[in-house]
Amino acid sequence: MKSREVHLVGRPPGTPTPDDFRVVEADIGDPGPGEVLVRNLFLSVDPYMRGRMRDRKSYVAPFGLGATMTGGAVGQVVESQVPGLFPGDHVLSNFGWREVFTCAGDEVTPLGELRAPASAYLGVLGMPGMTAYTGLFGAASLKDGETVFVSGAAGAVGSVAGQIAKIKGCRVVGTAGSAEKVRYLVDDLAFDHAFDYHEGQPRQHIREGAPEGVDVFFDNVGGELLQAGIGAMREFGRIALCGAISMYNDTEAAPGPTNLARAIGLGLNIRGFLVRHYRHMRKDFMRDVSGWLADGQLTYRETVYEGIESAPDAFIGLFTGANIGKMVVRLDDAG
């Protein structure tokens, strides 16, 4: 069977371009004993993948040059030689940007009966959603009714983090990169205050939205917004360092926040985290978030690019602010 997949063919020092990727056709063999053949419905593009494009040690291994961009995908079993896995079953996998693949049965995660559209398992019910949940309750020890500031608030992680905080009775301030996103935060997600970080002084905006200061700052952006957030914290505040998307394409190290010493007098706790540091919270996450989805307390949006050949553009779009909510690539057969 024919499949198309996207290879990494360049290691850009700065912002990636389409030339750093190549769509390649591959022949996929029939599944052997203990194997399944899967056709992907949706591919995930995520900011953390940018780090894997660099050839250096990090918390995940670098992508190989000339190899397929791996990452999350959701698909359906086409053929199975695995007991208990049947054609039509939805599965989550980590083989990335490819249409069809064969693998061992234990290399996919069956999703059972879907509680939401398949693509949600790459977003609100997947890694980004669990990142939001574990960042708030694990890294930042969020308590009901606190004041929360979220950067990158209209993205896959930030939009879930802000909504969960609202569900917990918090006052929530968010920042994003366009007027449309700011409207989304306020009108659709009921943030108490939101602002476009291109306009005016972030520090001033946060003060307007959180005049008493911020208890929990969920940072997806780093750079100037990290500095502004530190400047807005109040005593014993917690900062969950989740990402630093503003810096991922930097060709040299940008200066860090000049106001880190505020942490001393205020007793701030700044904690970096990866979702995998909180694996033990998976059950709680699935129970809570699927419950909130079911009763309508939590909603989500996606930005959908069509066809595997659009995966590089979708990915690059993460860094230009092209997405509201989770960015996914729908493959032609996803219906």
Add this chain to the structure above:
Amino acid sequence: MKSREVHLVGRPPGTPTPDDFRVVEADIGDPGPGEVLVRNLFLSVDPYMRGRMRDRKSYVAPFGLGATMTGGAVGQVVESQVPGLFPGDHVLSNFGWREVFTCAGDEVTPLGELRAPASAYLGVLGMPGMTAYTGLFGAASLKDGETVFVSGAAGAVGSVAGQIAKIKGCRVVGTAGSAEKVRYLVDDLAFDHAFDYHEGQPRQHIREGAPEGVDVFFDNVGGELLQAGIGAMREFGRIALCGAISMYNDTEAAPGPTNLARAIGLGLNIRGFLVRHYRHMRKDFMRDVSGWLADGQLTYRETVYEGIESAPDAFIGLFTGANIGKMVVRLDDAG
């Protein structure tokens, strides 16, 4: 009775000079009912006082211009109209750089029978010692046998922090600002590795001393050493932000660490703290540290300046590295 006291008379933007202080004579009245008259034996000069010289809101109120420099001091009661307080009793107070003072009985803390020389209550058994103790066990959750890096390791706080970590079976690496201090750390305090931060690359020195990486970084210095320490952390490491003495005299905000995003992948926990955030640990601190002092596991050094007129020089010396261990000012009557 005559007393001399030191007033703050200038607010230097950068490094303080003797001209920012003035020694003034004052008349001290007899103690009224409920009051004591105290003659100080030792005055404390501490880096945190630098922040109080600036006219801005912080975690402690600024010193007034033309007012006495307040801070820790240990003295003896001369006259008492307070039940239970008798002439000769040693008391800790916070009235600062003055020889003699009268105050209400509840404004001094009686020290009871001394377990160490009086000056130790300004150092190893006082605020700096408790800062070391609470930073390790409170802010950084130190566990036995971990690898610890201490900046400002020959100072009042760092020298205690490093020794406590050694008592807890840790591997301890320290940095200080002279060859003499480095010898002190290695020869007298049994640090496993120490280096002069003026020589070579701090990051490389830490790697030599802690090839497997650092679990707990106790930072008193900030700036480049904070950056180097972050670069040396290993997964789930904790950084106790205690001070940033390298930056206290900066006239403009220095760039922060460029490598803060390492905290994300490694799950680092960076926690700022003040000793007062951990008041509940006072009993444990006094029990443990006085025990270690008594059995010789923990030692201390002091740098002693003589006479109240030397207080400004002693204070300024904190920023030029003039002290090994706690810097104190001995008053003429201290014997």
